[in-house]
Amino acid sequence: MKNIAEQLKDNLVFEARRRLMEEGQTRIKKCLAQVTESEIWFRPNDQTVSIGNQVLHLCGNVRQWILAGLAGQPDIRNRDAEFDINNRCSKAELVAKLDQLMEDVDDFLETVTVEQLLQKRPVQAYNDSGMSILIHVIEHFSYHVGQITYIVKSTKNVDVGYYKDVDLTQTN
Numbered sequence: 001m002k003n004i005a006e007q008l009k010d011n012l013v014f015e016a017r018r019r020l021m022e023e024g025q026t027r028i029k030k031c032l033a034q035v036t037e038s039e040i041w042f043r044p045n046d047q048t049v050s051i052g053n054q055v056l057h058l059c060g061n062v063r064q065w066i067l068a069g070l071a072g073q074p075d076i077r078n079r080d081a082e083f084d085i086n087n088r089c090s091k092a093e094l095v096a097k098l099d100q101l102m103e104d105v106d107d108f109l110e111t112v113t114v115e116q117l118l119q120k121r122p123v124q125a126y127n128d129s130g131m132s133i134l135i136h137v138i139e140h141f142s143y144h145v146g147q148i149t150y151i152v153k154s155t156k157n158v159d160v161g162y163y164k165d166v167d168l169t170q171t172n
Contacts, residue, residue, distance in 0.1 A: 005114045006114060008114075009112070009113070009114045009117055012117065012131065012134060013109045013112060015138070016109060016134050016137075016138055017106065017109060019138045019141070019142065020062070020102065020105065020137070020138060020141055021102050021105075021106065023142075023145075024141045024142060024145045025098060025099075025102050027145050027148075027149060027160070027162060028055060028058075028098060028145060028148060029095060029098075030160050030161070030162070031051065031148050031149055031151075031152040031160060032051070032055075032091055032094065032095060034152050034156050034158055034160065035051060035091075035152060035155075035156065037090060037091055039051070039155070040052040040091055040094070041053075041085075041088050042155075043085065049083060049147075050085075051148050051151055051152070052088060052089070052094060053082060053083050053084075053085075053087070054144050054147060054148050055094045055097070055098060055148075056081070056082040056083075056087065056094070056097070057079075057082040057083065057144065058098075058140075058141055058144050059082075059097050059098060059101050060077045060078070060079060060081075060082045061077075061137070061140055061141075062101055062105060062137055062141065063076070063077060063101060063104075064077040064123065064124070065123050065133050065136060065137050065140075066105055066108065066133065066134070066137055067104055067105065067108060068123070069121055069122070069123035069128075069133055070108070070112070070116060070121065070130045070133045070134070071108045071112075071116075112130070116130045117129065117130035117131045117134070118130065118131070121133075149162075
């Protein structure tokens with residue numbers, strides 16, 4: 001039988017996969033399917049980030065925090081490029097970047113140890129535990145998925161259908 005620390009690690013990894021991949025990645029893809037190539041890069045003003053830039057930003061953030069910060073891979077992030085209005089790619093390329101990122105994260109989460117989750121490590125200007133890193137990434141990812149969803153719902157006047165097959169009035 002697994003000890004408490006291993007059980008907690010397994011539960012945290014399960015929730016990270018669920019929130020990042022099953023919910024976040026899936027929702028971003030649903031949103032991208034609703035917009036045209038040009039709408040992906042639309043910005044109503046200089047203070048608003050496009051859907052495409054948000055996806056690039058999420059890829060950079062997750063790669064830096066989980067794969068570089070927690071897994072120890074080289075930090076190759078160029079944060080400024082994530083927001084550059086000229087840094088554009090196709091919808092298919094955005095989806096491919098997101099899919100590859102999530103595959104890489106999933107591979108790492110398969111091997112993460114309790115020790116890695118407890119150890120503090122520097123990421124950006126912070127010094128956080130691996131557990132804190134995962135929580136930060138989940139929260140940050142969800143925040144931007146909500147922004148992407150809002151852009152699609154408000155500009156396309158569509159229900160993105162995240163809960164169409166779920167009876168939210170049902171209780172267990």
